[in-house]
Structure formats: C-alpha cells, structure tokens
Amino acid sequence: MKLTPRRSSPPPLRSSVEQRRGDPETPDGRLSSATPPTPRRVALASAVGATIEWYDFFLYGTAAAVVFDKLYFNGLDGPAAQFAAFATFAVGFFARPIGGLIFGHFGDRIGRKQMLLLTLVVMGIGTALIGLLPTYDQIGVWAPIALVVLRVLQGIGVGGEYGGAVLLAVEYAPAERRGFYGSFAHIGVPGGLVLAASAFAIAGQLPEEDFLAWGWRVCFLVSIVLLGIGAYIRLSVMETPEFAEVQERKEISRLPLRDLLAEQPRPLLLGMGTRFIEGFTFNLFSVYLLAYVATNLELPRAWALDAIIVGAALGVVLVPMAGALSDRVGRKPVYRVGAWLGLLFAFPAAWLVQTEDRWAISLVFIVGLGAIYGIVYGPLAAFWSELFDTRYRYTALSTLYQVSGILASGLTPLIAAWLVTKGDGTLWWVAGYNVAVAAISLTCAHFLPETRGRGLDREDRAIEPDSRERVTV
Numbered sequence: 001m002k003l004t005p006r007r008s009s010p011p012p013l014r015s016s017v018e019q020r021r022g023d024p025e026t027p028d029g030r031l032s033s034a035t036p037p038t039p040r041r042v043a044l045a046s047a048v049g050a051t052i053e054w055y056d057f058f059l060y061g062t063a064a065a066v067v068f069d070k071l072y073f074n075g076l077d078g079p080a081a082q083f084a085a086f087a088t089f090a091v092g093f094f095a096r097p098i099g100g101l102i103f104g105h106f107g108d109r110i111g112r113k114q115m116l117l118l119t120l121v122v123m124g125i126g127t128a129l130i131g132l133l134p135t136y137d138q139i140g141v142w143a144p145i146a147l148v149v150l151r152v153l154q155g156i157g158v159g160g161e162y163g164g165a166v167l168l169a170v171e172y173a174p175a176e177r178r179g180f181y182g183s184f185a186h187i188g189v190p191g192g193l194v195l196a197a198s199a200f201a202i203a204g205q206l207p208e209e210d211f212l213a214w215g216w217r218v219c220f221l222v223s224i225v226l227l228g229i230g231a232y233i234r235l236s237v238m239e240t241p242e243f244a245e246v247q248e249r250k251e252i253s254r255l256p257l258r259d260l261l262a263e264q265p266r267p268l269l270l271g272m273g274t275r276f277i278e279g280f281t282f283n284l285f286s287v288y289l290l291a292y293v294a295t296n297l298e299l300p301r302a303w304a305l306d307a308i309i310v311g312a313a314l315g316v317v318l319v320p321m322a323g324a325l326s327d328r329v330g331r332k333p334v335y336r337v338g339a340w341l342g343l344l345f346a347f348p349a350a351w352l353v354q355t356e357d358r359w360a361i362s363l364v365f366i367v368g369l370g371a372i373y374g375i376v377y378g379p380l381a382a383f384w385s386e387l388f389d390t391r392y393r394y395t396a397l398s399t400l401y402q403v404s405g406i407l408a409s410g411l412t413p414l415i416a417a418w419l420v421t422k423g424d425g426t427l428w429w430v431a432g433y434n435v436a437v438a439a440i441s442l443t444c445a446h447f448l449p450e451t452r453g454r455g456l457d458r459e460d461r462a463i464e465p466d467s468r469e470r471v472t473v
Contacts, residue, residue, distance in 0.1 A: 037237050039173045043184035045233045046169040050161065050188025051195065052230040053120060056127035056223050057092065057158045058196040058286070060151060064089040064413075065291040066200070066301055067216050071135045072144045079421075086413040088148050089287065093402075093410020095155025100398030101257065103160025107394035108256040111239045112171075115394075116164040117231060122157035124227030126150050131220025163397035170385040171240035171456065176327060179452070182381035183323025189377065190315030190369065193286055197312065201305040242390050242456050256392035260399065267387045268396060272404035273444025274383075277339050278376050279408030280437045284430070285311065285368035288413040289353065296425060297356055307365040314370030315377070322378025330452045331383035332445055338375030339445070343438035345372060350427035386451035393456075408437075 037045075068088065069081035076084055099119070107115040130150045136143045165185040173181035199222065203215035246252060253259045260268065286308055294301045326334045345367060352360040388396035419429035 037172075039169075039177070039181050042172040042237050043169045043181040045237050046165045047184040047187045047191070049116060049120060049230045049234050050165040050185050051191035052188075052223075052226045053123045053158055053161045053165075054188045054192025055195040055199075055226065056123045056192075057154055058193050059127060059199070059219055059223075060092065060130070060154060061089055061283070061287045062196050062200050062290070062305075063216060063219075065287055066294060067212065068147070070212060071137075072147050074136055079417075083414070083417060084144075086287075086291075086417060088144070088151055090406075090410040090414055091148055092151045092155035092158075093406050095152040096159030096402040096405055096410075097399070099156035099159025099161075100163065100402035101395070102156070104163055104395035104398035105256055107160075107164050107167075107398075108392050109252055109254075111243055112164045112167050112394065113234070113237065113239050115160055116168065116234050119157045119161040119164065120227060120230050120234065123154060123161065124223050124230075126153035126157060127220050127223040128227075130154075131217040131223070159398065159402045162401050163394045166381045166385060166397055167240060167243075167394055168237065170382060171242035171390075175453070175455065177324075178386070179326035179331065179379055179382040180320060180324040182385060183320045183378045186319050186323070186377050186381050187316055189282065190312040190319065190373065193282075193312040193369070194309055194316065197286075197305045197309045201302055201309065204302045204305065242393075246390050251391055253391040256395035257399070260388070260392040260396050264388060264396070267448065268400055270444045270448050271384055271387060271400045274335065274380070274441050274448070275401060275404040276408045276444075277342050277438045277441035278373070278380065279405050280412050280434065281342055281368060281373050281376065283409045283412040284416060284434070285365055285373070288416040288430075289365070289368075291413070292353070292416075292420070292427070293361060296420070297353075299356070299358065299361070303358060304361075304365075307362040308369065310362070311365040311367075311369030314366060315374040318370060318374025319378045322375045323382065324378075326379035326382065326452065330450050331379040331386075332448070332450050334379045335376060335383065335445055336442065338372055338377075339438050339442050341367075341375065342372045343435055343442070346431040346434035346438070347428075349434075350431040353427055383448075383451055386454045386456065387448070390456060 064085040068085040069076075072088075073081040073084040099122075103115045103119060130147065133146055133150065134143055139146075162185075165188065166182060169185045170178055170182040196219070199219040200216065203211055203219055206215040290301075290304050290308060293299050293304045322334050322338070349364045349368065352364050355361075384397055384400060385393060415433065416430045419433060420427065423429040
C-alpha cells in the first residue's frame with residue numbers, strides 16, 4: 001500500500017467516521033498515514049472473496065445433484081440415493097447458524113477483517129478435503145460420514161463469511177451509494193455459482209468414467225489456489241470505519257446476540273421473512289431443477305449446467321444494478337418487484353419445464369437465476385445492514401441470513417423433491433409452494449421500514465421512521 005506524507009496545512013473539520021475513513025488504524029490502534037482503500041476497492045475485495053467462498057459452497061450443491069448419489073450413496077436405490085445426497089446438502093445449512101453465531105460474535109467484538117480471513121481458510125480446507133475423500137466402494141459407510149463432517153465445516157465457514165463480507169462493503173460505502181457498493185458482496189452468490197457450474201461443465205466433457213473417477217475432484221482441489229488469491233486480496237483492506245467508531249466510543253458489546261434479541265427482535269424476524277424468497281429461488285433453480293432435468297426428464301446434464309451458467313451470469317450483472325437502483329428509489333420498491341416476479345413466474349416456470357423443450361427450460365433458468373434472483377438480492381445487503389445497530393450488526397446479519405437459510409435454502413431441494421413425489425412427478429405442488437414463499441416475503445417486507453437515507457451510526461438510528469426520508473447523511 002502506497003505511503004503518502006500528510007499535508008502541513010490543517011485539514012477541514014470532519015466527523016469521527018469520516019476521519020476513520022480517511023485515516024486507517026495501525027494494529028496498535030493508532031491512526032496511520034497510509035492511503036486508505038477506496039469504497040470501490042473495498043467492494044471489489046468483498047466481491048472477490050465472497051465469490052471464492054460461495055464457489056466452494058456451491059460446488060457441493062452441484063455435486064449433490066450429479067455426483068454424490070452415485071459415489072457416496074450408491075448403496076441406495078435411485079430416488080433414495082438422490083434424497084440422501086440432498087440431505088447432506090441441507091446439513092451445511094444447519095451448520096451455517098453455528099458459524100454465523102461464532103464469527104458474528106467475534107466480528108462484533110474484535111473486527112470484521114480478521115473473521116473474514118479465518119472463514120476463508122475454513123472454507124478452503126473443507127472444500128479441498130472433499131476433493132480427496134474416498135468413495136463408498138473404497139471405505140464403506142465412513143465415506144458418507146466423512147462427507148457430512150466436511151459439509152458441516154463448509155457450513156460453519158460460509159456461515160461466518162456472509163455478515164463480514166457485506167459489512168466490509170456497506171460500512172465503507174458513502175451513504176448515497178450504499179445500495180450499490182453493498183451489493184458487491186452479493187455478487188459472490190451468483191458469481192460463485194457461475195464458477196462452480198463452469199468447473200463442473202468443463203469436467204463434464206470427460207468420459208463419464210473419468211468424470212466420476214477424478215474429474216469432479218479437480219473442481220474441489222482448485223479451491224486451494226483460490227484460497228491463496230482470496231487471502232491476498234482481503235489482507236489489503238482495513239477495518240471498517242463504522243466499527244472503528246464503535247471502538248473509539250468504547251461501545252463494544254459484550255454479548256452481541258443478547259443485545260440484538262433485547263433491542264431489535266422484530267426487525268430480525270421480519271428480515272428473516274424477506275430472506276425466504278431469495279434463498280428459495282436460488283436453490284430451486286440452481287440445485288433442485290438441475291437434478292429434476294437430469295434425472296426425472298433424463299435430459300443432458302451438461303446442457304442444463306450451461307443454462308444455469310447463463311442465468312447466474314445475468315444475476316451477476318443485475319445484482320449491482322438493482323443495488324444501485326435502490327439508492328435512487330428505495331430498497332423496498334426494488335425488492336418488491338423481484339418478489340412479485342418470483343410469485344407470478346411460479347406456475348409458468350413449472351409448465352415450461354414440464355414441456356421438456358430445451359429452449360423453454362433454458363428460459364426458466366435464465367429468468368429464475370438472472371432476473372428474479374438478481375432483482376430480489378441486489379438491494380438486500382444495504383436494506384438488512386441499515387436495519388441494525390453497528391454494535392451487533394455482524395451478529396444480526398449472520399443470524400438473519402443463516403438461521404432463515406435452513407428453511408429458505410437448505411431444505412428447498414428436499415421439500416421440492418418431496419412435493420414432486422406427492423404430485424406424481426409433476427412440479428405443480430412446487431409452484432404452489434413458490435407462491436406461498438413469495439407471499440410470506442412480501443408480507444414481511446411490508447412491515448419493515450424503508451431504510452434508504454438512514455444512517456448507520458446509532459444516533460442517526462434514533463430518528464422516528466416517518467422523518468427518515470428527510471434526513472441528509
């Protein structure tokens with residue numbers, strides 16, 4: 001990082017947070033003369049790190065849909081093997097709240113940056129070890145047991161990563177661009193899916209025997225290289241100015257979760273509800289429908305992965321666009337558009353998939369993972385962050401995202417698989433569940449305040465809801 005001398009003339013008066021943005025701290029707590037990273041650079045670091053960690057996590061989802069039932073649960077019959085593979089996929093989501101609570105606690109007490117580096121290491125190690133894991137035919141029942149253990153490790157890592165990645169971008173961003181810069185952390189989800197699906201699509205070009213023997217493992221072992229890249233990038237950023245301000249005022253929470261539940265339980269519960277449509281949409285289209293197309297419809301796996309890649313790539317573009325739009329019109333209006341699209345597209349999507357027409361199914365993946373998911377997810381980083389106090393914001397975002405993710409994300413493939421069996425192989429019951437999920441999220445959003453223009457500092461948060469729109473931050 002380039003060092004620049006201070007100017008001799010006295011600087012203009014600035015607020016404490018602005019001083020922290022311009023004068024990053026040294027490890028001993030003193031202000032350094034190093035040039036601070038710009039919000040754009042911090043947002044880019046957040047996006048790259050999050051993409052790498054979500055790549056690790058989503059590799060498992062893709063493998064659960066196309067590989068693990070054949071290698072680790074091959075002692076079961078077809079549908080039972082697929083159900084078992086999806087069950088281990090869900091295990092990671094049950095582990096995520098544990099990681100969220102652990103890393104959220106220390107992220108609110110020690111700082112965001114240290115926790116982000118640690119979660120990156122945990123994720124990278126867990127993913128690489130999955131790539132080295134012997135199969136059921138080699139070590140018997142120990143293979144699926146070890147797979148579950150490593151999936152838990154993945155879940156703990158990504159559970160702690162989310163809140164820190166979002167806050168790194170949001171707490172560094174200027175107030176009027178918080179939606180845009182905050183959305184860079186959310187690029188990691190569709191971005192990670194693009195990388196994971198692309199890796200499997202490339203490996204899938206191998207003969208089936210080679211793909212199952214070693215091709216899929218390369219996708220997991222690449223995580224070691226990505227770990228080094230992500231660690232290097234995250235080491236280049238400073239602690240966020242908002243957290244530094246809390247440190248300066250000596251307001252560090254001793255028990256962030258206790259303070260969160262005592263002071264803001266309502267925004268926490270309603271925020272979890274807004275997460276429902278986001279998590280459901282992503283895992284329905286990226287995990288379950290991939291398995292449905294390849295197994296139930298017996299269409300080519302590689303072709304379905306290509307459609308997912310296109311849809312997720314569109315999501316990478318639309319997430320920051322939706323975040324930027326929320327800076328102009330508000331978080332809730334943008335979110336509502338995406339949620340309504342999810343509700344209205346539910347039954348048309350089910351019908352298009354069941355036509356078994358490849359172009360129709362491609363359209364479903366592109367609309368689901370691109371348009372619907374991108375618009376819903378874009379404003380949520382800023383929306384959720386602006387709901388909570390800085391003293392426990394890391395814990396709040398981790399709890400909101402990871403606890404609700406058990407039902408919203410982790411159980412979605414299992415629920416969808418069960419509903420398909422109840423529907424005699426059709427997707428109509430899944431479409432009905434989709435409508436219910438979207439309705440719940442829209443209702444929860446209705447009862448939350450609009451947060452655009454709301455300050456992150458606790459003094460700004462004391463302003464009454466009906467006067468927030470007049471506040472200049």
